[in-house]
Amino acid sequence: MALTGLDIFKLLPKTNCGECGTPTCLAFAMKLAQGQAELTLCPYVSDEAKAQLASAAAPPMRAVTVGVGDSAFTVGEETVLFRHDKTFVNPAAFGASIDSGASDGEIDAAIAACKAADFERVQQRLRCGFLAVRSTGDAARFAEVASKVAAADVPVVLVTEDPAHAEAALGAIASSKPLLHAATESNADAMIELAKKHSVPLAIRAKGLEALSALTEKAADAGLTDLVIDSAPTTAGEALRDHVFARRAALNQKFAPLGYPVITFPAEISGGDQMLETVYATADLLKYGSIIVLSSAEAWQMLPLLVARQNIYTDPQRPMQAEAKIYEIGTPGPDAPFVVTTNFSLTYFIVSSEIETAKVPMYLGIVESEGLSVLTAWAAGKFVPERIAKFVNDSGIAEKVSHRDVIIPGAVAQISGELKEELDGWNVVVGPYEAADLGAFVKKRAS
Amino acid sequence: MAYNNPTESPSGAIREVTLGSSANPVVVGGETSLPFYLFEGAMPHKPKVAMEVFDAAPEGWPEALTDAIGDVLGDPVAWAKANVEKHGADMICVVLASTDPNGADASAESAAATVRAIVDAVDVPVVVYGSGNAEKDTEVLKKVAETVTDERLAIGPATEDNYKPITAAALGYGHVVIAETPIDVNMAKQLNILMTQLGLDADRILIDPSVGAVGYGLEYAYTVMERLRLAALNQNDGMTQMPMIVTIGREAWRAKEARATEEEEPAWGDAAKRGVMWEASTAISLVMSGADVLVMRHPEAVRLVKTAIDGLASQ
Ligand code: SF4
Numbered sequence: 001m002a003l004t005g006l007d008i009f010k011l012l013p014k015t016n017c018g019e020c021g022t023p024t025c026l027a028f029a030m031k032l033a034q035g036q037a038e039l040t041l042c043p044y045v046s047d048e049a050k051a052q053l054a055s056a057a058a059p060p061m062r063a064v065t066v067g068v069g070d071s072a073f074t075v076g077e078e079t080v081l082f083r084h085d086k087t088f089v090n091p092a093a094f095g096a097s098i099d100s101g102a103s104d105g106e107i108d109a110a111i112a113a114c115k116a117a118d119f120e121r122v123q124q125r126l127r128c129g130f131l132a133v134r135s136t137g138d139a140a141r142f143a144e145v146a147s148k149v150a151a152a153d154v155p156v157v158l159v160t161e162d163p164a165h166a167e168a169a170l171g172a173i174a175s176s177k178p179l180l181h182a183a184t185e186s187n188a189d190a191m192i193e194l195a196k197k198h199s200v201p202l203a204i205r206a207k208g209l210e211a212l213s214a215l216t217e218k219a220a221d222a223g224l225t226d227l228v229i230d231s232a233p234t235t236a237g238e239a240l241r242d243h244v245f246a247r248r249a250a251l252n253q254k255f256a257p258l259g260y261p262v263i264t265f266p267a268e269i270s271g272g273d274q275m276l277e278t279v280y281a282t283a284d285l286l287k288y289g290s291i292i293v294l295s296s297a298e299a300w301q302m303l304p305l306l307v308a309r310q311n312i313y314t315d316p317q318r319p320m321q322a323e324a325k326i327y328e329i330g331t332p333g334p335d336a337p338f339v340v341t342t343n344f345s346l347t348y349f350i351v352s353s354e355i356e357t358a359k360v361p362m363y364l365g366i367v368e369s370e371g372l373s374v375l376t377a378w379a380a381g382k383f384v385p386e387r388i389a390k391f392v393n394d395s396g397i398a399e400k401v402s403h404r405d406v407i408i409p410g411a412v413a414q415i416s417g418e419l420k421e422e423l424d425g426w427n428v429v430v431g432p433y434e435a436a437d438l439g440a441f442v443k444k445r446a447s
Numbered sequence: 448m449a450y451n452n453p454t455e456s457p458s459g460a461i462r463e464v465t466l467g468s469s470a471n472p473v474v475v476g477g478e479t480s481l482p483f484y485l486f487e488g489a490m491p492h493k494p495k496v497a498m499e500v501f502d503a504a505p506e507g508w509p510e511a512l513t514d515a516i517g518d519v520l521g522d523p524v525a526w527a528k529a530n531v532e533k534h535g536a537d538m539i540c541v542v543l544a545s546t547d548p549n550g551a552d553a554s555a556e557s558a559a560a561t562v563r564a565i566v567d568a569v570d571v572p573v574v575v576y577g578s579g580n581a582e583k584d585t586e587v588l589k590k591v592a593e594t595v596t597d598e599r600l601a602i603g604p605a606t607e608d609n610y611k612p613i614t615a616a617a618l619g620y621g622h623v624v625i626a627e628t629p630i631d632v633n634m635a636k637q638l639n640i641l642m643t644q645l646g647l648d649a650d651r652i653l654i655d656p657s658v659g660a661v662g663y664g665l666e667y668a669y670t671v672m673e674r675l676r677l678a679a680l681n682q683n684d685g686m687t688q689m690p691m692i693v694t695i696g697r698e699a700w701r702a703k704e705a706r707a708t709e710e711e712e713p714a715w716g717d718a719a720k721r722g723v724m725w726e727a728s729t730a731i732s733l734v735m736s737g738a739d740v741l742v743m744r745h746p747e748a749v750r751l752v753k754t755a756i757d758g759l760a761s762q
Contacts, residue, residue: 082677084670116714121662213450236758241486248453255450269758275720275727275747279755282728286669286735299716303704304661304728311666346664353663353703357507437549 003053005033011049012042019043060251061259063090064201064226066130066179066291067155073129075228075290076261081247087315092290094281094305095130095157096297097267100145101137107145110297111152117302122320122345126306128297132157132181139168150176157181157203157263157293163190174198179291181205181263182230188215192222201226203263209245213257220257227260228291236269236280243288261290274301281305285312322348324368326395330361334402337442339431340365340388341409342377351435358439363400367391374409385415389422407431407442454487457680461739462650462688463492464623466538467572468598473537475653475739476690481676482735483759488680493756494734496749497574497742498536499696500526502553502561503545509706511719515746527565534746535753540574541565542697546587547578555590562591566598574601574625574692574740581608592616601625601653601692601740610638614645625692627655630667632674636686649685653692653740660698660705660729668693669736676737693733696744699726727751734759 009029020041022028031037032053039045039053063077073093080086098110110131117128131149133156135142142160146169149156156178158169166180182205183191195202204219204227206212212231219227229246233239243262249255266280277294278301284292285308294301314320322345329352330336341351343366355362368391369382377383392398392406404426408416410433420428432441463477475495480488504521519526523541530536541562545553566573575591577584588602589612603625605613610626617624626642628634635654643649654675658668672691679687699705705725709718726748730741734756743749 082670082673083666084674119714209452210450235761236755237483237485237760237762240483240759241762244484245452245486248455249450253453255453257450273754275724275751276754276758278724279727279731279751280758282731283735283755283759286732299714300718300721300724301716303715303721304724307662307704308665308728308732311661311664312669314666316666316670346659346667349663349703353701356703357701357706 003033005030008032008053011045011052013044015044017044060254061261062225062227064228064261066157066177066201068177069153071153071155072177073155078247079251081251083312084316088313090290091309091313092285092292093129094292094294094302094309095128095132096294097132097134097159098145099134099136100142107148111149111154113297114154115152117297117299119303119306121307121310123323124310126310128302130155130157132159132293135160135162135165139165143168143172146178147172150178161187163187163194166191166194170194170198170200174200177201179203179228183215183219185211185215188218192219192224195224196222201228203228203230205230205232207232209242209258216257216260228263229258229260230263234269236283239264239269239284240287247288262288263291263293264289265293267295278305282308285309319371320345321371322366324366324391326397326400327352327364327366329355329364330359332361332363334400336361336363336401337407338363338365338397338401338405339407339438340367340391342367342369342372342374342383344369344371344373344377347373351438354435354438360439360442362442363397365391365395365397374411378412378415383412385419385422388419392423392426405429452486457488459680459683459688461679461690464650464653464690466599466601466623468570471570473572479680481680482737485760485762490760493760494738495537495740496753497538497540497740498530498534498749499540499542499742499744500530500565501542501544502558503551505544508700509718509722511722512700512745523561524564524568527569531569531571534749536571536749538572538574538740539565539569540576540742542576543587544578546583548580548583550578555587558587559590559594563594566595573598574742576603579604581606585609585612588613589616592620592622596620599623603627604655605642607638610642611645614642614647617651618645618647623651623653625653625655627657629657630664630671632671632678635675639686639689649689652689654689655692655694658693658695658698658733660695660702661725661732662704663698663702665729665732669732672733672736672738690739691737692740692742693738694742695726695730695733696742699729700744723747723751731755
């Protein structure tokens with residue numbers, strides 16, 4: 001936990017000499033606690049106090065990066081237990097796994113599937129983050145498959161408990177910064193040595209948090225900082241319990257041995273049921289998993305997880321925004337209806353989804369309105385006639401449609417008159433209050 | 448450094464709400480910890496699944512969904528029985544969609560007759576949702592409440608606009624009211640206060656916080672429910688201690704990602720599995736933020752979520 005002003009005051013010389021630029025040590029301590037001053041301003045602070053203050057300032061959970069270049073991902077550094085307190089920091093990574101004993105064809109297919117799981121939503125790229133290669137053949141084959149994946153520019157998790165296999169694979173791809181999984185009670189010394197030698201992040205796996213903490217302390221004593229933890233749960237309930245305890249210990253108690261991101265393997269508790277595995281992966285996403293290893297990267301499995309992740313990792317104070325532009329939904333022709341609404345991402349998704357369900361192609365104009373929903377944006381002066389008129393005039397919609405009807409949300413019916421004055425040559429049509437009624441509304445108008 | 452389990456001890460508890468017949472009652476709620484935090488509290492009643500039955504054959508549902516439900520779609524009684532006998536539904540949720548005045552505008556009498564027939568056909572509790580038209584729901588739910596007096600139904604949605612007559616109907620005939628508010632902690636509390644002021648016992652209310660599916664506002668629902676649950680447990684705030692009911696089927700199957708065929712979206716993979724996943728991942732997210740009654744639609748999504756609930760309870 002962060003130190004209070006009084007905690008810091010106890011560590012200062014208490015001479016009130018004023019050389020730090022603040023008249024008293026107490027006032028200086030208060031500034032430090034609020035992040036408004038630097039400790040280096042006091043020339044008299046002891047080395048011991050410096051060390052204590054530095055460790056108190058260290059983030060309670062480490063950040064760990066796997067991979068290199070554009071495809072690398074960083075997880076960890078989380079600061080809260082609940083997203084309403086503060087935005088979750090580094091989105092969890094989802095990846096798939098393959099056995100090194102599989103055929104070359106199967107491995108190529110797994111790489112292709114991971115690459116294909118790459119979607120765009122609200123201007124964010126959502127993709128399969130890595131491949132975990134499990135050593136099921138000999139060491140040379142493990143190194144060969146790991147190299148194949150790394151060469152495809154996909155971050156690698158090396159899954160083996162055999163140091164000889166780890167050594168072979170690291171010899172081939174250490175420069176791609178794979179995550180080595182895992183050091184256990186039986187191989188910890190050798191694995192820690194390998195992670196150090198090749199400077200790669202290391203996952204520590206042990207049943208239960210007590211055994212796990214003992215091993216992370218051992219790795220930290222050996223000088224490793226980039227660690228990931230795996231408590232080897234055997235049920236979804238154990239996974240939840242371990243993850244909650246680890247995060248609470250790290251954040252609330254500043255218990256450093258558990259202050260690392262968590263890796264999970266939901267397939268281990270799903271009995272071969274890939275759909276159940278996806279449900280458990282969702283549970284891992286919500287309760288504190290940072291690297292989530294799935295059995296495959298099939299799109300039906302990746303898409304709901306990646307979209308749920310986008311939801312859970314958004315800023316709870318600031319709504320997600322859709323890009324302001326004209327969206328062509330279906331394949332609208334020159335006589336297709338033209339609808340406008342705000343750029344609150346939820347508004348955009350609901351309206352576009354309803355248009356698709358109605359199977360009536362339309363042009364959907366998303367007006368920049370600071371991510372607010374229709375009524376809120378109108379009340380805040382962000383979805384008002386001047387803005388809408390400017391958007392319509394600048395959007396180029398006039399060249400796309402042969403008519404001059406713009407449909408506005410029923411919730412802002414009161415602006416239709418003013419908008420008509422602002423929009424020369426356009427006819428303003430008040431649409432339905434609810435997006436769900438839009439399909440029926442335009443069908444009725446057309447008939 | 449020695450490791451100790453960092454448990455906490457919440458002081459509040461969720462109320463227990465009893466539904467169904469006196470012979471076969473089902474209790475929901477009663478938690479003394481966050482969902483599945485069994486290391487520091489209890490969850491005496493696992494979250495229950497109320498499978499949906501529409502009073503008239505729904506239109507526009509994707510094939511992956513209608514195929515799984517089968518030919519009972521147009522027969523509410525057969526549909527309800529299949530949900531209980533084949534798919535393990537803990538409850539039935541009758542959706543009286545055909546009473547919508549902007550749709551078929553079916554009468555309150557016919558809606559009540561449908562509910563009566565379902566109550567007689569299954570031995571699990573029945574939840575009744577009107578069409579969402581505040582005025583018509585008042586009339587329909589009143590008729591339903593007075594027609595079924597031998598079992599405790601949950602009826603709703605009661606909103607800011609029609610909670611008075613619906614609460615009155617529930618009071619008179621012993622039912623539970625579903626209090627619906629638009630994703631907001633304070634509005635949910637406020638409606639509970641207003642309803643209890645009319646004389647309804649606090650253990651005869653279910654909160655419907657108006658949820659969204661994955662990709663369609665899940666984050667708002669997740670966080671509002673989490674905050675309601677934290678207020679109930681940590682601040683012992685009595686007007687947030689009602690169990691929560693969430694309409695997952697309706698929201699999940701509205702999502703484009705649940706509906707699109709493989710021809711429409713080839714990059715999104717198997718449509719049947721994708722639709723089920725959309726409903727199941729929405730459901731598990733809401734279970735983990737505090738839902739007690741899950742209104743669901745696809746039998747396979749129900750199977751997955753019930754299995755996952757057992758898995759989460761196993762510690
Ligand atoms: S310089 Fe150091 S000792 Fe002097 S007043 Fe500031 S904090 Fe106190």
